[in-house]
Amino acid sequence: MVVGGLAGALGAMLGIGGGIVLVPALVLGFGLPLEEAVPASLMCVVANSCAAAAGYVDNHLSDIRLGLTLELATVLGAIAGGLVAALIAPAMVAVVFGLFTLFVALQMILLRSPRREPATLDDYQPTNYPLGISGSFVAGGLSALLGVGGGPLKVPLMSYGMRVPFKVASATSNLMIGVTGAASVAAYALRGHLKLALVSPLVVGVLAGAYVGSRLMPKVPTAVLKKLFALVLLSVAGQMLWKGGAGLWPSVWE
Amino acid sequence: MAERVGVSEGDPDGAEPPRVSAAMSMSDPAVMGQNAMVATPAQAEAPELEAEPITEGLAEAPSQRVTRVRDRTLAGDRWIARVLRVGAVLSGGMFVLSLGLEALPGTETTHVAIDQLRKAAASLLLVTPVARLGVAGTLLGLRGEWRYAVIAAGVLGLLALAVGAGIQA
Numbered sequence: 001m002v003v004g005g006l007a008g009a010l011g012a013m014l015g016i017g018g019g020i021v022l023v024p025a026l027v028l029g030f031g032l033p034l035e036e037a038v039p040a041s042l043m044c045v046v047a048n049s050c051a052a053a054a055g056y057v058d059n060h061l062s063d064i065r066l067g068l069t070l071e072l073a074t075v076l077g078a079i080a081g082g083l084v085a086a087l088i089a090p091a092m093v094a095v096v097f098g099l100f101t102l103f104v105a106l107q108m109i110l111l112r113s114p115r116r117e118p119a120t121l122d123d124y125q126p127t128n129y130p131l132g133i134s135g136s137f138v139a140g141g142l143s144a145l146l147g148v149g150g151g152p153l154k155v156p157l158m159s160y161g162m163r164v165p166f167k168v169a170s171a172t173s174n175l176m177i178g179v180t181g182a183a184s185v186a187a188y189a190l191r192g193h194l195k196l197a198l199v200s201p202l203v204v205g206v207l208a209g210a211y212v213g214s215r216l217m218p219k220v221p222t223a224v225l226k227k228l229f230a231l232v233l234l235s236v237a238g239q240m241l242w243k244g245g246a247g248l249w250p251s252v253w254e
Numbered sequence: 255m256a257e258r259v260g261v262s263e264g265d266p267d268g269a270e271p272p273r274v275s276a277a278m279s280m281s282d283p284a285v286m287g288q289n290a291m292v293a294t295p296a297q298a299e300a301p302e303l304e305a306e307p308i309t310e311g312l313a314e315a316p317s318q319r320v321t322r323v324r325d326r327t328l329a330g331d332r333w334i335a336r337v338l339r340v341g342a343v344l345s346g347g348m349f350v351l352s353l354g355l356e357a358l359p360g361t362e363t364t365h366v367a368i369d370q371l372r373k374a375a376a377s378l379l380l381v382t383p384v385a386r387l388g389v390a391g392t393l394l395g396l397r398g399e400w401r402y403a404v405i406a407a408g409v410l411g412l413l414a415l416a417v418g419a420g421i422q423a
Contacts (some may be wrong), residue, residue, distance in 0.1 A: 051337075051338075057334050064390055064402075066403055068394075068405045069405060072405050072407050072409050076412065079412060079415070082416070082419075179383045182380045182413075183416055195370055196369075200372055
């Protein structure tokens with residue numbers, strides 16, 4: 001429940017769902033097999049999305065129209081990823097994705113963003129929709145190929161690529177990941193991989209953490225959120241490079 | 255607005271005017287009045303026109319329309335938030351209840367109740383984001399934003415296809 005709470009708070013604040021914390025914690029900390037940890041983590045992503053997005057939509061932090069548009073591209077990408085999964089070596093994709101997230105994380109840590117965040121969160125207009133839509137398509141494909149949530153890719157995409165304020169990008173990502181997460185959990189549940197006894201305490205912790213995280217996020221300075229996000233990206237990059245390098249993916253995630 | 259009006263242009267002494275921000279000029283009636291009285295060169299050269307009679311109903315119509323659209327948008331957002339919150343709270347409550355029942359002596363009835371509660375909680379949690387998508391699409395469609403309503407319907411259709419085909423979306 002404590003691990004769920006931490007994952008929920010972090011996921012709600014950064015728009016990444018929390019799977020990046022939960023899967024390693026469940027596998028390394030509790031010794032659970034990956035095929036049980038992944039659906040449990042995805043269920044927590046759905047819980048996180050529902051609890052956090054409720055607050056963000058109420059506060060008008062989430063951009064519902066942008067979310068819907070990118071959601072369509074993400075789902076299309078996920079279906080395409082699922083269809084070509086047999087043709088591509090996932091280990092290679094993991095390495096490429098790991099290098100990309102490493103690059104984005106280092107850029108966020110080392111370089112100062114030349115763009116100033118708007119003074120109010122209403123004062124923006126998403127730009128560069130072709131980039132956003134194609135990036136979301138890729139994020140959906142990676143989600144299906146590697147089992148990673150789209151948040152770590154979609155938040156920088158919206159924030160840097162589409163000039164959406166970081167907090168709005170994070171809140172919109174939170175709204176989006178629930179739908180794709182629910183579809184993924186449904187696919188796992190139909191195959192009997194969802195263990196509800198494991199999920200119950202995790203979801204309770206995540207719901208509480210997401211509530212706290214969604215209350216904290218509007219008050220935390222954007223610069224702090226960006227640094228936290230960069231650290232999470234570094235962790236994602238490390239996991240991807242390790243998994244891809246070891247060539248573990250086909251045997252573990254299939 | 256205050257800077258563009260340029261108080262110095264109308265200042266016969268040519269003294270440096272105090273820098274006034276737009277926010278200050280809107281909030282301070284004295285500053286606003288001062289700015290309103292100073293004419294820019296373009297305004298000074300423009301021919302005088304007879305003031306048009308202001309029809310109150312017509313003058314207020316655009317702002318009323320904007321207010322009405324904003325109110326409908328806010329109401330729509332509240333509905334979406336309500337769907338998400340109800341789903342999260344109810345399923346969370348059922349999961350908490352199932353954890354509470356685990357502390358009771360383990361009878362057959364208790365085990366069945368725990369199992370049923372967890373299945374219902376998990377189902378409710380999975381349905382919530384999909385319901386949110388449906389509500390968002392419906393509300394946007396009712397507002398005349400058909401493009402987003404079609405997108406929401408498309409996402410729902412694709413998700414159904416993905417789950418049916420066993421693809422993890």
